[in-house]
Amino acid sequence: MSQADLTPVPVETPTSQPWEPRIIAFLCYWCSYTGADNAGTSRLKYPANVDIIRVMCSGRIDPDLIMTAFAQGADGVMVCGCHIGDCHYIAGNHKTMTRMPLLSRVLQDFGIEPERFVHEWVSAAEGDKFAKLVRQVTEQVRQVGRLDWPGRMYRRGVGHGEDLQPWGDQA
Amino acid sequence: MTTNGATSDRQPGKLRLGVYWASSCGGCDISLLEIGEHLLELIEVADIVFWPCVADFKYRTVADYPDGYIDVCLFNGGIRSSEQEQIARLVRRKSRTLVAYGACAMDGGIPALANLESTREIFDAVYHSNPSLQNPGHVEPQTHWATPHGDLELPRLYPQVLRLADIVEVDYQMPGCPPVGTQVWKVLQAVVAGEVPARNAAVRVGCDNRSVCDECHREKRKVRIKEFKRPHLAIPEPNWCLLEQGFVCLGASTRSGCGALCPKAELTCRGCYGSAGLATDQGTAMLSALGSVMDAVTEDRANELVGQIADPTGTFYRFSLASSALKAHRKP
Numbered sequence: 394m395s396q397a398d399l400t401p402v403p404v405e406t407p408t409s410q411p412w413e414p415r416i417i418a419f420l421c422y423w424c425s426y427t428g429a430d431n432a433g434t435s436r437l438k439y440p441a442n443v444d445i446i447r448v449m450c451s452g453r454i455d456p457d458l459i460m461t462a463f464a465q466g467a468d469g470v471m472v473c474g475c476h477i478g479d480c481h482y483i484a485g486n487h488k489t490m491t492r493m494p495l496l497s498r499v500l501q502d503f504g505i506e507p508e509r510f511v512h513e514w515v516s517a518a519e520g521d522k523f524a525k526l527v528r529q530v531t532e533q534v535r536q537v538g539r540l541d542w543p544g545r546m547y548r549r550g551v552g553h554g555e556d557l558q559p560w561g562d563q564a
Numbered sequence: 565m566t567t568n569g570a571t572s573d574r575q576p577g578k579l580r581l582g583v584y585w586a587s588s589c590g591g592c593d594i595s596l597l598e599i600g601e602h603l604l605e606l607i608e609v610a611d612i613v614f615w616p617c618v619a620d621f622k623y624r625t626v627a628d629y630p631d632g633y634i635d636v637c638l639f640n641g642g643i644r645s646s647e648q649e650q651i652a653r654l655v656r657r658k659s660r661t662l663v664a665y666g667a668c669a670m671d672g673g674i675p676a677l678a679n680l681e682s683t684r685e686i687f688d689a690v691y692h693s694n695p696s697l698q699n700p701g702h703v704e705p706q707t708h709w710a711t712p713h714g715d716l717e718l719p720r721l722y723p724q725v726l727r728l729a730d731i732v733e734v735d736y737q738m739p740g741c742p743p744v745g746t747q748v749w750k751v752l753q754a755v756v757a758g759e760v761p762a763r764n765a766a767v768r769v770g771c772d773n774r775s776v777c778d779e780c781h782r783e784k785r786k787v788r789i790k791e792f793k794r795p796h797l798a799i800p801e802p803n804w805c806l807l808e809q810g811f812v813c814l815g816a817s818t819r820s821g822c823g824a825l826c827p828k829a830e831l832t833c834r835g836c837y838g839s840a841g842l843a844t845d846q847g848t849a850m851l852s853a854l855g856s857v858m859d860a861v862t863e864d865r866a867n868e869l870v871g872q873i874a875d876p877t878g879t880f881y882r883f884s885l886a887s888s889a890l891k892a893h894r895k896p
């Protein structure tokens with residue numbers, strides 16, 4: 394675990410392309426993913442900034458995955474599950490419902506704005522809601538700007554010793 | 565045991581032991597005394613070749629040792645300054661076995677809570693805005709200072725606390741704030757007996773593989789949390805799981821090994837033994853566990869309960885912020 398952190402994270406080289414928000418969306422299989430599918434089959438347009446990860450139930454989305462997404466460079470994270478009462482596993486989203494607001498508080502303590510982390514219920518029929526949500530989240534993440542957590546941490550000197558004073562063993 | 569096991573390439577004679585403190589409180593050094601009368605047994609078989617807490621060892625002395633001269637170095641404290649990084653690299657070279665000893669060296673510990681603040685805010689709190697201070701000249705420590713007798717160099721404060729393993733290769737991790745005496749003695753005995761390979765990839769020693777809840781005697785009634793309480797505002801019912809009573813006890817996300825000391829003393833586990841199981845991020849592990857035991861079936865109720873939890877970040881990551889996925893606040 395720890396040794397892996399020693400590998401310097403490459404700083405993203407500036408390209409000529411303008412920055413686009415990169416958003417990771419965790420969607421539960423039974424409602425929200427089908428909802429996203431519904432948006433597709435209804436030919437609704439939404440920004441291509443979102444990378445969808447399908448999980449069986451929103452209750453299986455470990456907060457660690459969300460933290461890791463940010464730590465590895467996501468600008469925003471969305472978590473969607475069935476409406477309360479509709480979870481395929483009955484109470485899976487009850488856990489989502491308590492974990493996500495708590496996680497949101499923790500993320501803010503680390504300096505990640507609430508705009509970057511959104512949790513919402515999307516049913517299988519709510520393709521339009523999903524498309525609208527993606528548009529809204531993409532826009533609000535664009536407003537708060539680039540997060541670039543790996544680059545930030547790298548530039549702070551995390552795990553790649555900097556500025557060593559030439560004293561001690563040579564003194 | 566590997567080919568470079570403890571006994572094979574060790575110099576003949578007494579075991580050479582080193583102890584160093586970096587960004588720590590000194591409790592880890594004291595914890596070594598907790599082995600009590602065993603200290604005399606230890607001194608029979610081991611020489612202390614570096615231990616700034618108990619004797620005046622110069623860094624130069626250590627630098628003059630041949631590489632690998634120290635058999636086992638117990639390194640406590642995280643890395644917060646350039647000096648600490650320098651010594652970490654030095655003792656790594658001079659030690660055959662380097663142990664990240666205690667929560668700070670392993671996970672950042674309490675000092676890493678300051679990773680949620682910027683260096684500027686820390687300096688302001690320590691040198692300017694602290695009510696018990698008088699600093700009319702707004703003096704702050706400098707890294708360079710020119711005096712008539714020559715230029716002085718002081719170590720530089722890093723923007724955040726790092727773990728020992730972020731800087732050098734670590735052979736063993738020993739959790740605890742501080743490690744409990746019985747575990748310390750167990751590990752030292754194994755070292756003395758040559759039962760542990762000299763090099764290993766950050767294997768955890770001095771702890772067990774379960775969670776604190778597993779070794780806690782308190783009764784689990786399998787009820788959900790109806791209200792969160794703070795330890796200084798309510799008295800827990802004895803022998804009943806503190807978490808079920810609404811006190812945020814980190815037993816579920818914390819590695820066992822201490823014997824559930826705190827719940828035994830009617831206190832919540834604060835998580836000093838680091839993450840349990842395969843989890844690396846103790847805070848989200850706790851957050852996740854807590855989320856599944858709250859008594860809420862509506863969103864309003866969930867938000868109400870979540871709102872009752874005081875300082876979730878500081879509580880869940882009390883000892884392990886430097887090991888978290890995010891590691892520090894993003895401010896410069």
Ligand code: SF4
Nearest residue numbers: 777780805806813815
């Ligand atoms: S949560 Fe705390 S009190 Fe409850 S079983 Fe675990 S360690 Fe014991």
Ligand code: SF4
Nearest residue numbers: 822826833834835836
């Ligand atoms: S109960 Fe928790 S906080 Fe207390 S000593 Fe054990 S691991 Fe540390």
Ligand code: FES
Nearest residue numbers: 421450474475485
């Ligand atoms: S299956 Fe959709 S939230 Fe559980």
